[in-house]
Amino acid sequence: MFAFNLLLAASLLFSADARPATTSSLAGSSSVTRVTPLGIAVGVLDPDGAYRFPVKYGSAARWQPSTVATSWGLPTGASTAAGLPLTCPQNDADPSTFTEDCLSLILYVPPSFNVVTAAPTLVWIHGGSFIVGSATDPGLDGSKLALATNSIVAVIQYRLGTLGFMAPNNQTNLGLKDTVTALKFLRTVLPSFGGSPSKITLAGQSSGASAIRALLGTPSAASLFRSAILQSDTMDYGFLGTSTQATLVSSFAAELGCGSSSSCLNALPLYKILNAENDLINNAAGLDAAAGSVEPIRPVLDGTFLTSPLDSTAPFPSVSKPILVTTVLNEAGPAIYGASSLTANTLSADTFQLVCEGGFGDVRAAAILNSPFYVVSGTDARVQLQTLGTDQVWRCPSWTFSRAWVQNGGTAFVGQFVVGSTYPANAGLPFCAQAGVVCHQDDIMIVFGTAPNPTSAQATLITQMQAHYKAFLASGNPNAAGVPAWTAAGTSDVHPLVLGGSGEVAVAACTPTFWGVMPTYDYQVFNE
Structure with a gap:
């Protein structure tokens, strides 16, 4: 399995989703307090205009379930409200930057909010292949997003890697259960900041989106949020058996x-x-x-907490929550063009065939190679390999998921970013710096409005996306005055909106009769 994805592995784990240097503190002054059921919350004015409140939402002994905090306290690593939390333990990070006592979040609250506002809340779950990342990753300052969407933004941390997902004592999904702990904490304190406990939307990118998909398959979490936004979810992998x-x-x-x-x-x-x-x-x-070799540490379909794979390997449950599902134009770009074996070389048509046969096996490879979707038409088959990786891992399974969601009672809106802002992890890749290329993670700073020195196209898309998100947080529908109409997905046509352009995305290989039928997804091949 995943021989093809070996080309993706190094970049997805340690480049596209790898954690650039985090920020230990942000400038802040003008402290403010809120009285909560758990004590006095102290925050500071974020440079971008919202009040910022760092807090420890829970605690946990090693490889044990987390419990909700019973008092308001600053995160480990923050000596004042102007400080920010240390991250959860992760490889390739300075030990002084992380702690096991890491179950913290940062609230971004518009200054105008008071206890009677009853505003919606966006809870962001960071990506990082479940092994790296934090609430202080680049671009995740939620101040501008909170102000633009007239909402509270909460950016959370959860246990990563083996500490969160590979407990030797057979505890399962501890990192995922941490997110539930955070939601329970938020439901208690949000009214003190002008938020409604019944208006929570989960949002996340990459493995953060995968975590949200897992929570959508967790009955015990259903009452804790009312809608979800999944950006660049690696749905092809499925959950672990x-x-x-x-x-x-x-x-x-x-x-x-x-x-x-x-x-x-x-x-x-x-x-x-x-x-x-x-x-x-x-x-x-x-x-x-x-x-697999790309994201082997991920949620497990344990049958007690996470009970549905939400894919075609088992009956899809009845659903009702509205979801918003997006991908970017060149999801696989960092992996293909950042792979050491391919960086300085073109890829011939013959080698492309060998890669497909080695990665997918003869049957699936034949379906791919005999299709009209990945015909090598130039001298460098990395073009087709990048498209193939994007379709297989992200775009097509996201569309398959969205169709199933609608078929079983839910509402889905699907889109693809064709304008992005280069994420720091992609800055050293010439491919991702090209005009018209949008690599994995390049949607993050568009959504948060944190793109540095945005171009006219970026600024326009930031305004549009934040208007779409504002409407979605309020009503479960991203349509709003002054922005492109977003048609809801149907049971066969998902009506994918071009985000940063006009019209709908061409279906190509993501037709219902190709991916998942002719060449199967990895979760279909290796389901247990």
Whole structure:
């Protein structure tokens, strides 16, 4: 499995979704207080105009479920309200920047809000392949987004990697359950900031969107939010099966060397856990092909917390929440053009064929190579490989998911970004710097309005997207006066809106009769 995605692995894990240097603090002054049921909340005026409140929303012992905070407290790493939280532990980060006591969030609140406002809240779940990232990643300052959408924006952190998803004591989905803890905390405190507990929309990008999809398949979380926005979800991978999860946990636990001793597990230094995590990521595909090489640490379909795969491998449940599902034009660009084996070389048509056959197997490769969608027409087949990766991992499974969502009672709006703002992780890739190219993560600073020195096209799209999001947060429908009409998806035609252009996206390979039928998705091939 995922031989094709080996071309994606290095970039998706350590470039496109990798965490650039975070910001330990932001300038802030003019402190403000709010009285909450959990105590006095102290915030500061963010440079971009909203009040910013950092807070610890929960706590958890190592490899145990988190519990909701019972008092308002500053995050670890923030000595005053002007400070920001340390991140959750993750590889390739300075240990001084992270802590296990990391269950924190940052609230961005418009100054005009008071306790009777009853505004909606956007809860952002960061990406990072479930192994890196934080609430302080570049571009995630929610001040401008809060002001533009007349909402509260909450950016949350959750346990990552093996600490969040590979517990040796067989606890499952701890990082995902942390997001539920954060939602419960927010429902308690939002009225104190002018927010309505019944008007919460989840939003996230990449693995953050995958986490939201998992929460959509978690019945116990259904009452905690009313709508969802999924940006660039890697839906092709699906969730881990229980036997794959058990295999990975067994290998990880063996390297830790503690057996079932809780005292030994609790005494392990973080560096040893992170080293074992890194080994697990590198070896996962060899341990069980269903894990894959790109995002082997991810939510598990455990049947108790996460109960539905929300794909074509099991009956799709009845649904009702409105969702907004987007991708970007060149999702696979960082992986294909950032891969060390391809950076300085073109890719011949013959090699393209070999890559397809090696990655998909003969049957799926034949369907791809005999289709009209990926015909090599130039001297460099990386063009077709990038399109293929974008279609397989992101665009087509997102459309398949959206059609299923509508078929089973929900409302979906689908779009594709053709204008973006280069994310710091993509800044060193010439491909992503080209005009007209929008790489994975390049939608983040458009949505948040944090694009540096935006061009006219970027500024226009920022205004449009924030107007769409404002309408969606308020009503579950992104249509608003003065912005392009967004047609809801149907059961066969998802009506994907061009975001940053005009009209609808050409269907191409994302027709209902190709991906998922002729060449199957990875979750179909490796479902357990």
